[in-house]
Amino acid sequence: MDSIAFDLRQLRTFITVVETGSFSKAAQHLNQTQSAVSQLVQSLEHVLDCKLLDRSKRPIKLTLSGRELYEQGGK
Numbered sequence: 618m619d620s621i622a623f624d625l626r627q628l629r630t631f632i633t634v635v636e637t638g639s640f641s642k643a644a645q646h647l648n649q650t651q652s653a654v655s656q657l658v659q660s661l662e663h664v665l666d667c668k669l670l671d672r673s674k675r676p677i678k679l680t681l682s683g684r685e686l687y688e689q690g691g692k
Contacts, residue, residue: 627661628690630654631669635687638676 633643634654644651662669669683679687 623661623664627657627664628686630657631661631683632687632690634658634670634677635679635683640677 630643630647630649633646634640637643637646640654640658641651644654647654658670665682665686667682668680669686671678671680
């Protein structure tokens, strides 16, 4: 079995950002700061070596890799 390269807190945070549509709403939902949420998603992107979210769009948009992770991780 392959090892998981990230922790479930990172995945849960990413999923919450996607489902709420913003880092600030996800932070409120998770009872964390916006900075902490952003750092967790960035660390997940670093571990996976790919962009998951297009932050230049409002609301944020999933990249292709982000969509794949969301579809698999959100089940």
